[in-house]
Amino acid sequence: MIPLFLLFGIFATVQSLRPEITNPPVTGEVKVPHEVQTILRNSCYDCHSNQTNLTWYDKIVPASWLVAQHIKDGRNGLNFSEWDKLSPADQKAKLWESVNQVSQGAMPLQSYTLAHPQAKLSQNDIKVLQNYIWSLRVNNKxxxxxxxxxxxxxxxxxxxxxxxxxxxxxxxxxxxxxxxxxxxxxxxxxxxxxxxxxxxxxxxxxxxxxxxxxxxxxxxxxxxxxxxxxxxxxxxxxxxxxxxxxxxxxxxxxxxxxxxxxxxxxxxxxxxxxxxxxxxxxxxxxxxxxxxxxxxxxxxxxxxxx
Ligand code: HEC
Ligand code: HEC
Missing domain, CATH: 3.50.70.20 (Cytochrome P460)
Known part of the structure; x- marks a missing residue:
């Protein structure tokens, strides 16, 4: 048995190692219809933008380490706040990929929706995203x-x-x-x-x-x-x-x-x-x-x- 005071000691020390998450400047935000934007903000922005709601993550190490890593990896692969850095074709591709991920239930990450049930997408949200992406495909000659x-x-x-x-x-x-x-x-x-x-x-x-x-x-x-x-x-x-x-x-x-x-x-x-x-x-x-x-x-x- 580890004595309780030691556990507290470890806990307190580890807290001070909390990784720093910052919000770099938004260089150019994704431009999509309002209803699509709302869904992305609600369910994706914490990990895929420079507008992470910094109060959301449970400020308890080691959970915050995991979360910090998620945010880092998430932003790396897809950043709705640095949309201007992608070519129009890549922007389109990332949106396609996003809708695919969402349709397959792979995003938002389950570990996140467990703690943030309000970020879960409803069937209707998913339909809105799918309809949007399909409209891009068929409307343009x-x-x-x-x-x-x-x-x-x-x-x-x-x-x-x-x-x-x-x-x-x-x-x-x-x-x-x-x-x-x-x-x-x-x-x-x-x-x-x-x-x-x-x-x-x-x-x-x-x-x-x-x-x-x-x-x-x-x-x-x-x-x-x-x-x-x-x-x-x-x-x-x-x-x-x-x-x-x-x-x-x-x-x-x-x-x-x-x-x-x-x-x-x-x-x-x-x-x-x-x-x-x-x-x-x-x-x-x-x-x-x-x-x-x-x-x-x-x-x-x-x-x-x-
Ligand atoms: C809790 C953090 C988190 C949330 C919330 C989240 N993601 Fe992710 N996402 C990640 C991480 C981490 C990766 C990279 C590793 C992986 O693929 O599992 C990723 C990868 C992706 C990728 C692949 C990016 C690439 O090309 O490398 C797409 C697309 C994506 N997410 C879309 C979304 C969408 C759309 C939402 C909202 C509906 C969302 N994610 C919500 C953490 C998150
Ligand atoms: C290099 C890996 C690879 C090989 C080899 C491969 N497939 Fe697939 N296949 C995939 C992946 C990945 C998907 C999922 C859809 C996608 O991403 O394109 C898929 C999807 C499919 C689908 C749609 C159903 C599904 O599983 O999603 C069919 C049908 C299919 N493959 C047929 C074939 C046939 C026939 C062959 C052999 C002649 C073959 N595949 C060889 C990787 C492979």
Missing amino acids: PQDTAKIEALNDQSAALKKVENSAKIPQTPNGIAYVADYKNWAVVSTTQRLDNGTMRIIYGNDIAIKAIKEKKINPWPDGAILAKAAYEEIEDEDGNISQGAFKQVEFMSKDHKKYKKTNGWGFSRFKTTELIPYGKRADFVIECMNCHKPMEKNDYVFTLPIRQ
Whole structure:
């Protein structure tokens, strides 16, 4: 047993080591509609701005050490008070990433909302953020005419393959499904490193399962598609969907695809929809990378909760 006085001693000493959190100047604040701003201020600013409410964190070491680290890391990755330091494209990308993080329930950090329940986002808050980000995507006509023309040529090329008698098929026997473009969108993600955006779609069975929260495991017949597109950026940095690069499918059938964790994997590349993989065992590559999501039935995407 450690004597009580010693504990107090340690406690008091450690308090004096409290890390200093300061609020550097705001160089340029994010410009978003008022209702979006309110949500960000309420739930994100303590860690992602230079306007941290310094009274909020429980001033007890070691909790404040953790908090100080969160604020440091948070500001490093995303700072709504130094928005002017990002290019318009990066600003847009950070907003996309923010909405993705929020949709997946990864932000605000749970350790924070436990202590600050008022910072938790309601379903409605999440919808407001999602609608805002989608409005950015669809309202802005891309400016890059060369790319748009290329895009038009492309969709014609794609249609030609889709309408041909021979439907492309991967070596493990999975045929391309042209209809995925009409399925509901489950989520969108962006890769900042190579300028692509990915749209994840679900067929009717998948969408029904999401609504009924029966996605662990996903039911047989569910198909998830992930399509990758180039991004087109206009003069204001608005990003919209550009040229098609590839589409991948995961088709659930726990019996038929037993050997591959219940999923049939397939990938078709370019507008020629070239099936990926030389032999049926190409799926090892897919499986290995999806393996960390084992507890989630091998699916990365947490659907935007309806
Ligand atoms: C308690 C502090 C805290 C709060 C509140 C918080 N975050 Fe974070 N956030 C972090 C930390 C720490 C990281 C970096 C490490 C990580 O990814 O876990 C981060 C990372 C991020 C990233 C990735 C940034 C990058 O590109 O590196 C995004 C986007 C993000 N947060 C969005 C949000 C949004 C949106 C909110 C509000 C709805 C929010 N966060 C609330 C602490 C916080
Ligand atoms: C390098 C790692 C990696 C490899 C290899 C990989 N994936 Fe994925 N896959 C991901 C990640 C990460 C996501 C989550 C969405 C995102 O961030 O783009 C994903 C998402 C998907 C999705 C949407 C459903 C979900 O899990 O979110 C499908 C469908 C998919 N992948 C199919 C495939 C197929 C088919 C292959 C093999 C030909 C494959 N993947 C190989 C990393 C990988």
